Amino acid sequence: MSQILPLSLAAYFVPPVDNVGVFAMLTGYSADEHFLNDALEKFTQNIKSQRAYEGVASFALMLDETHHQITAVDCPGLAHLASNPAVKNKFKLLHAKVALLLFNNKDTEQKTIRLVVSTGNWTRQTLADSLDLVWSIDFEIGQYEDEQVQTDIAKAYDFINYTLSFFDGGLLSCKRISKSLSPTSFKYQQFTDALNTFKAVKNITPRxxxxxxxxxxxxxxxxxxxxxxxxxxxxxxxxxxxxxxxxxxxxxxxxxxxxxxxxxxxxxxxxxxxxxxxxxxxxxxxxxxxxxxxxxxxxxxxxxxxxxxxxxxxxxxxxxxxxxxxxxxxxxxxxxxxxxxxxxxxxxxxxxxxxxxxxxxxxxxxxxxxxxxxxxxxxxxxxxxxxxxxxxxxxxxxxxxxxLSAGGEMPEHDGLYISAPVSYFTFIKEINAESWLLPSENSEQKYQVLSLDNEICKMQEGRVSWLTAEPRQVLVSWQCNDQIVQVYVPVLDEFGRMAATELPELELDDAWMLLGTFPTLPSEGHEEGYEDKGYGSTSDTSTGSSDYHLNKMMALIEYIAQKQTEIKEFDWPQWCHRLEQTFCQMENSSSFEYFRKIGINPLSALLAKPFRPDFAENNQTEAGLLYEHGFSRIEATLKLTNLLKFGDLHE
Missing domain, CATH: 3.30.870 (Endonuclease; Chain A)
Incomplete structure (x- = not known):
């Protein structure tokens, strides 16, 4: 049912019972980090540092172009889309305050769409100092037929897409260096797949x-x-x-x-x-x-x-x-x-x-x-x-x-946030050589990337030289309409994580924690590895023995096989990303060093049909292909590709 409740505006981002937020699109005139970090924590059920580690945008925000930029470093999980200067606006100010949210049930395939229409901005001031109103409605896809709600959501989605046409949506379709979709793009695709099922019903007037x-x-x-x-x-x-x-x-x-x-x-x-x-x-x-x-x-x-x-x-x-x-x-x-x-x-x-x-x-x-x-x-x-x-x-x-007092005029912004000549960069680290920032697209517009010391970075063959540690974002400068414009552009790592914090090196105990808490992240400690939770300890006196490595690895593989056969198809892309990222952080793990020495690829067992869900049991499905491509990258990173597979041991 629709509701006019004296709730905090941020409360409308809390998922329904047994649900978690997947992706949301918002339009507005104003927003700030305080509100958005609060809303994102409610929506994703991950705190700020967890979202920074995950590097996935769950909100796409479109504000008036005069609003200052809110970066993914200041607000992890946010993709503040920049206004596209190549598309002429058809409005004076972007003032509409609308949000469409997608939730997914943790235990079923059930998806819920929430439409939120607010009179207030996405700001701390709205929470604390403003008298505002909110209208909201939830729709469980496929559960009941409500032609009015279906038409309302279809109309709102059409409005969201219209607004998006004035912005740079490159972050919503960003790709990894392997050309596969990034985790953010997967989430956005799930959002659009769900919303595209909504069609306005003939002879029903939307509210x-x-x-x-x-x-x-x-x-x-x-x-x-x-x-x-x-x-x-x-x-x-x-x-x-x-x-x-x-x-x-x-x-x-x-x-x-x-x-x-x-x-x-x-x-x-x-x-x-x-x-x-x-x-x-x-x-x-x-x-x-x-x-x-x-x-x-x-x-x-x-x-x-x-x-x-x-x-x-x-x-x-x-x-x-x-x-x-x-x-x-x-x-x-x-x-x-x-x-x-x-x-x-x-x-x-x-x-x-x-x-x-x-x-x-x-x-x-x-x-x-x-x-x-x-x-x-x-x-x-x-x-x-x-x-x-x-x-x-x-x-x-x-x-x-x-x-009575007239008071002041309506406050207006004095900034300018327009899209840079590139939507994002991908960080490329070369062994024994300098690192590079690979732009998302070739731009005819000339631009410069500034280092952390505010020096102009060298560009060669369309790539930007980067001499220090992997950045989360870089400052881009260019000339637009006779003025110099500077904005921060996010950087993707090899896993497609956007503006993410550095990944730690992991051992097998850490893998238990990261994979065991899926689809959420562990509550703390991810910046420096994960504490043991009862699956054994790497500090055990027998950690150097072959029995330790064999038993520990086999237990982990058995656990993964059991868990991933129960993963729902909606969560599969996120699971594949989590699996790849976790194992690729274990290149220096003592356990994998042991298996490389004896010439066996222990992870090969996970490619077997019984250890995969029905919808991904082979490479004839998109889900299966996604899984196998990720495994190829895992094996290459861990140097397991040419080692003996488990199936070969019995031949």
């Missing part, structure tokens, strides 16, 4: 809407009629964190007047309704200069209401954008409808179609919040004041203009 082709206002009457009936209402209220003035000082603000006129013209409002405007008294822009005109026109100006901090010293400022209408008469709100979304009650936010000069890119929801009451002592959670930031007590009415 989600945006202003790409028509203003929010022009679409409002039809949406109200479709989702809440075409009857007239006798109550209307408007709330916004920002209001725009009239044609002259002292007039009714343009957007407020236009909304009322549009609802009257569509027979959704009676001639003399009760009308409320909810504001921040100390920052209400044009309302402070229009009090007399609004009051004369029948509007009551009210201070926003915070049910969470009512009567307490902490106060939150109204940031939510909403329009609510219903019939008064009795305790229950009759025939209610609600708009909530990103569009402020202004011309660029609500009256105009998105355009480069006149309208922001906005999105929102229109729906009927059934069961609301005007006042309720028996069920206070159903009271409208607990769902919306409004209070209709007489003392909330403001009649004295001196109590």
């Amino acid at each position: 989600f809407f945006d202003n790409r082709s028509h203003s929010l206002l022009s679409q409002l009457p039809d949406l109200v009629t479709a989702h809440a009936s075409d009857r007239k209402r006798n109550y209307l209220c408007i709330g916004s964190g920002f209001y725009e003035g009239g044609n002259a000082s002292g007039q009714i603000p343009i957007a407020i007047s236009a909304i009322e006129q549009e609802l009257r013209k569509s027979d959704l409002l009676i001639k003399k309704p009760c009308k409320d405007i909810f504001i921040n008294p100390q920052q209400c822009q044009a309302i402070s200069e229009s009090t007399e005109a609004l009051t004369n026109d029948g509007w009551q100006i009210r201070s926003s209401f915070d049910s969470l901090y009512q009567g307490k010293s902490h106060t939150r400022s109204l940031h939510a954008k909403f329009i609510f209408s219903a019939n008064e008469g009795g305790e229950e709100c009759q025939r209610p409808w609600l708009y909530l979304g990103s569009g402020n009650i202004t011309a660029p936010g609500f009256l105009n179609q998105a355009s480069l000069t006149g309208g922001n890119l906005e999105a929102g929801m229109v729906f009927s919040p059934e069961g609301l009451t005007w006042f309720s002592e028996e069920e206070p959670d159903l009271c409208i004041s607990h769902k919306l930031p409004i209070n209709r007590d007489d003392e909330s009415i403001i009649t004295d203009e001196e109590l």
Whole structure:
């Protein structure tokens, strides 16, 4: 069910019970590291250092191009996509706050899609200081037929893809040096595979809407009629964190007047309704200069209401954008409808179609919040004041203009984050030679890569020379429109990990831990190896004996064989990546050194059909091919390729 709950915005990233987050795409005007790290930890169930070690993006974030860059080093698990300067924007500001999230059940193949539409930004300020609203709904794919929800999600996904067309999506299709998809690309592919199953149902009007082709206002009457009936209402209220003035000082603000006129013209409002405007008294822009005109026109100006901090010293400022209408008469709100979304009650936010000069890119929801009451002592959670930031007590009415202040203008960013000539680099380490950064694409645009000492790196045959340790990201500088632009570009390692921390050398005990906790990571200690958890200890006095290495290796192989035959197909790419990465960190392991000395490849047993799941039992399937290609790289790294296989011992 849809919900308007007094939850923290970050709480909407918590997976359903027995689920874990796979991938999410977000649009917004503002975001910060504090919020995103919190949301990513909830979504992935991995703390910041674990996500840095894993090197996989779980969020793709699209913000207005004037927003500063948020790097994957500062926020591991994030791919902040850069605006593509080669594609001309069709909107003034990217202002819509929308998220689509994919979750996967840990025990079944069940996938869940969550749509989140917020009035607030993905920031710490939204969590602590702003009065905002969120609409959210979950859909379990294949479990039940709900044509309305299916259409809502299909419309939102179409909006996400439209927005993506203005950004550099290279990080979402990044490839390893072997040309196979990176772990991030696998996650994004799972996301798109799931969302592509959603198709809008004919004759079903989506509740989600945006202003790409028509203003929010022009679409409002039809949406109200479709989702809440075409009857007239006798109550209307408007709330916004920002209001725009009239044609002259002292007039009714343009957007407020236009909304009322549009609802009257569509027979959704009676001639003399009760009308409320909810504001921040100390920052209400044009309302402070229009009090007399609004009051004369029948509007009551009210201070926003915070049910969470009512009567307490902490106060939150109204940031939510909403329009609510219903019939008064009795305790229950009759025939209610609600708009909530990103569009402020202004011309660029609500009256105009998105355009480069006149309208922001906005999105929102229109729906009927059934069961609301005007006042309720028996069920206070159903009271409208607990769902919306409004209070209709007489003392909330403001009649004295001196109590109001216009405040400042809508804050705007002063940065610029556009895509560099390359989307990412791959680090290439050559034995007894210098290392290189291989660009993701050949660019006609000239650029420079700066070293950690801020020196220009040498470039040769399209590669960038790198003289120090493997970097997580590098600073790229180039000229764009007569100005020098600099952004950080992430670096992929040989495993396709993005902006990841250094991998430690591992022993067999560490492999038990890394593989045993799949699909999550161990809770701590991964930067310096893993502590023993009861599978034996490398500090055992017999660690140098042949019996130790044989027994330990055979136990690990048996454990892997049992575990991977139970892996679900949805998790298979991640398992293959974990397996390859773990074993390739064991090149200097004493156990593998022992097997190289006796000339046997102990891992060859894992290629046998009984030790593989049905969907990957041979190289005739994509899953099987993925597994075998990964094994070839493992054997090459560990120098096992030409050694005797277990099957050969009996021939």
